[in-house]
Amino acid sequence: MATDNAAAGGLPPVIAVVGPTGSGKSDLAVALAERLDGEVVNADSMQFYRGMDIGTAKMTLQERRGVPHHLLDILDVRQEASVSAFQQQARAAVADIHARGRRAILAGGSGLYVRAVLDEIEFPGTDPELRRRLERELDTDGMPALRERLRGVDPVSAERLGDARRIVRALEVYELTGRAFSSFMPERRYFQPAVQIGLEVDREVLKERLAVRVHRMVASGLLEEVRALDAHGLREGRTASRALGYAQFLKVLDGRWSSEEAAADTIAATRKFARRQLTWFRADPRIGWFGWQDPQLVPKVLEHIANA
The missing domain is CATH 3.40.50.300 (P-loop containing nucleotide triphosphate hydrolases)
Incomplete structure (x- = not known):
């Protein structure tokens, strides 16, 4: 409708x-x-x-x-x-x-x-420098660590997202907006x-x-x-x-x-x-x-x- x-x-x-x-x-x-x-x-x-x-x-x-x-x-x-x-x-x-x-x-x-x-x-914006920092943290800490960090601020996305790139994006959105990535769906x-x-x-x-x-x-x-x-x-x-x-x-x-x-x-x-x-x-x-x-x-x- x-x-x-x-x-x-x-x-x-x-x-x-x-x-x-x-x-x-x-x-x-x-x-x-x-x-x-x-x-x-x-x-x-x-x-x-x-x-x-x-x-x-x-x-x-x-x-x-x-x-x-x-x-x-x-x-x-x-x-x-x-x-x-x-x-x-x-x-x-x-x-x-x-x-x-x-x-x-x-x-x-x-x-x-x-x-x-x-x-x-609605789509939240991006910050290339923030994205690069999160990607460096992904390389050093690994996806499980970033998923756990995401779980603390956005448990819905932490449970739903299955790949590293989207987990990085969810953390980027939270740091930029203070809102859970899942809230934008x-x-x-x-x-x-x-x-x-x-x-x-x-x-x-x-x-x-x-x-x-x-x-x-x-x-x-x-x-x-x-x-x-x-x-x-x-x-x-x-x-x-x-x-x-x-x-x-x-x-x-x-x-x-x-x-x-x-x-x-x-x-x-x-x-x-x-x-x-x-x-x-x-x-x-x-x-x-x-x-x-x-x-x-x-x-x-x-x-x-x-x-x-």
Whole structure:
């Protein structure tokens, strides 16, 4: 349900296509855009990066079939993705699309980025020097020590967060604002009218599909793509260097892994990521779910949008 203010403004709903990686979000978004005179706004944080094409399954110009796409290829691999910056850019893109009488279709599996566009959500600032200090403390004291420190000021985040980078971020937010990181997570309340479409997957079929996709990426030149990006500073990028496939194939360049080992680890990591995505999106009761391989998927989704 939209907020009262948004509804009063008569804005058309933002259409969001969400779901796990490999479920066909990009294809559905293009199909909807073709039928609704729409334009696609990317919400996959790894597709922000120029040159990260094969490993992110970024659509080619031919696959986009003339549908305008926004917020693809907006960052250099050395730059860090920022959800707060994305919120501003994506909302501006949506407003521009709607101002021209077209439909904005948000597509991507980065759950927090999707919520940043759709929901009333506030993002605390950052302090690079404070972040560096906390990262040095992480290196010297270890993640368990930082988690215990976080537990003293924000037990909810200490329990919920599973990786060192986010624990550092939670401590940074507390030191900057005096507020628990968990206090910034919003209620599920739309910033403006929206309708969310989720792609329901058969998990066993998806597991096999993801394996096939990674092998196809390798055959299409993923290692060569990583090599070219490495020459342009990939390792300096805090976000890009950790991307699925890229982190693994950097180890191939270093002689630490074979391509087969990197592919196997990428498949395992991608399957784990898909499970996390499903857990995230399943928690949102506002999403309408549709079978990803339903031959009537597009007409069913169009009917759902018309009735929303």
